[in-house]
Every structure is written in structure tokens, then in C-alpha cells.
Amino acid sequence: MEITPSELGLVARVTNLTKSYGSAPNTVTALDDVSIGIRRGEFTAIMGPSGSGKSTLMHIMAGLDTPTDGRAWLADTEITAMGDSELTVLRRRRVGFVFQAFNLVPTLDVRGNIVLPFELDGRRPTVVEKDWIEQLIDSLGLANRLTHRPYELSGGQQQRVAIARALATKPDLVFADEPTGNLDSRSGREVLALLAAASASYGQSIAMVTHDPIAASHADRIIFLADGRVVEERGRSSAEEISRIMLGMEQRV
Numbered sequence: 001m002e003i004t005p006s007e008l009g010l011v012a013r014v015t016n017l018t019k020s021y022g023s024a025p026n027t028v029t030a031l032d033d034v035s036i037g038i039r040r041g042e043f044t045a046i047m048g049p050s051g052s053g054k055s056t057l058m059h060i061m062a063g064l065d066t067p068t069d070g071r072a073w074l075a076d077t078e079i080t081a082m083g084d085s086e087l088t089v090l091r092r093r094r095v096g097f098v099f100q101a102f103n104l105v106p107t108l109d110v111r112g113n114i115v116l117p118f119e120l121d122g123r124r125p126t127v128v129e130k131d132w133i134e135q136l137i138d139s140l141g142l143a144n145r146l147t148h149r150p151y152e153l154s155g156g157q158q159q160r161v162a163i164a165r166a167l168a169t170k171p172d173l174v175f176a177d178e179p180t181g182n183l184d185s186r187s188g189r190e191v192l193a194l195l196a197a198a199s200a201s202y203g204q205s206i207a208m209v210t211h212d213p214i215a216a217s218h219a220d221r222i223i224f225l226a227d228g229r230v231v232e233e234r235g236r237s238s239a240e241e242i243s244r245i246m247l248g249m250e251q252r253v
């Protein structure tokens, strides 16, 4: 019997993950034998320079893409053994996403965007879930914006709607890909504080991909990628410490 990810305290795990694009001799290796675990209840940052394979890793962990080789689990479900339609259902029910470009539905108002995961799953929120959504709306400061469309909101407000949508179903894992990439520094800090609070206050597991040391300094744990490989791992660190590690990585190459 294999040890399960949950027995290891993990909400996601990948082992010996490789991803190559193109065919020889023009192969690009985006991921090269990556093995990591995302701990349940923690806010984990996956940090690395542009082109290091962060988005590729996130897409495979979230079941949006398949690896060339290796295995991936979400909780105790091996997603690399699943077909496309099963993966679609798994993503809807058990994963939340926050993207750099917000990815809100322009024709839906704020409330419509927040409850979209339930709509897509063909069900209505339960009483308990409705309560939770109202709490999220309050704590994210969206109460007086519920009938607004995305284009009527600032970038920071749009990203708060995306966070509310990602947290609404209390998914196993929320993936955030450069969530502050399109925000000014003040809105960016707010978004990071909200993600950190979701993990600290009710144990939401979050995996955030970023190249920004300030963003990574909000995480409980930081996994460093360079050229498709894991090169370092740290607990909570200051932006200065993270910058120093990044600089060291660049000099090693």
C-alpha cells in the first residue's frame, strides 16, 4: 500500500513530474523531475523567475494540463489517472482559482460571479454555504458592490471578487497565479493579506505562484523553482531574504 497524501498532511502532491514541449531536437523542458507537496491548511508560495515553470506546475497540479511523465494528486485523488470529463468535475468542486487577469464573467454582476461555481456545478448554495458567502462578501468589502459589473470596479475590487469566488465553495485547494501582477502595490498588499487571512483564520490551503519576493513574503512556506527544478525550500521569510535567495539562484545559473 502506498502512503496517501493526507497521511503525509498534504492537500496536493506531485512526484517526478516532467513536462516537455515540442519534439526533438527543439524540445523545451518546462519541468524536470519535480516532486513537491502542498501542506493542508498552509499558504504556500511557488517562487521563481519568469520561465522557470511555475505556471506549468500549477496547471498540472490543478488538472488543467497533463504532464509528460510523473504523477499528481489532489488530496487522495490521483488526477494523473483521470480523464478530461472527470477532471472538469474535480476542478469545479474541489479547486478554486485566482488569476492575474481576474477572469471574471463580464456579463454577470458581483454576486453572480461569486456564486458561479455553484451554478456551474448545477446546484444552489446550501443554507450554511449562503451564510459563508455573506461572510465573505462582508470581509472582502463587497457588500455595496453586489449589483455592479466587473467593468465598474477597480482592479483591486475585481480581484477581491475573484477571491470570494475562489473561497465560496471552501475548495480543497485555491491556486493563485501571480494574483497581484495587475495591481498597484497597495491593492496588491490587500489581496495578499486576504489570502493569508483565509489560510490563517479557517485553514484554507492556498498555493500561490509568483516571481515577486514581496508577494512570497506573505506565505507560510516558499518553494523555489529555477529552470524547471526545485532548488530551495524555506519557511516564512522576509522579502529581503527571498530576494537574496533569488539573486543567489540567478548567479548559480
Ligand SMILES: Nc1ncnc2c1ncn2[C@@H]1O[C@H](COP(=O)(O)OP(=O)(O)O)[C@@H](O)[C@H]1O
Binding pocket: 021, 022, 028, 029, 030, 048, 049, 050, 051, 052, 053, 054, 055, 056, 057
Ligand atoms: N505551450 C507551450 N509551448 C511551448 N513552450 C512552452 C509552453 N508553455 C510554456 N512553455 C515554456 O516552458 C517554460 C516554462 O514556462 P512557464 O511555466 O509559463 O513559466 P513561468 O510561469 O515560471 O514563467 C518556458 O520556457 C516556456 O517558454
Ligand SMILES: [Mg+2]
Binding pocket: 054, 055, 056
Ligand atoms: Mg507564469
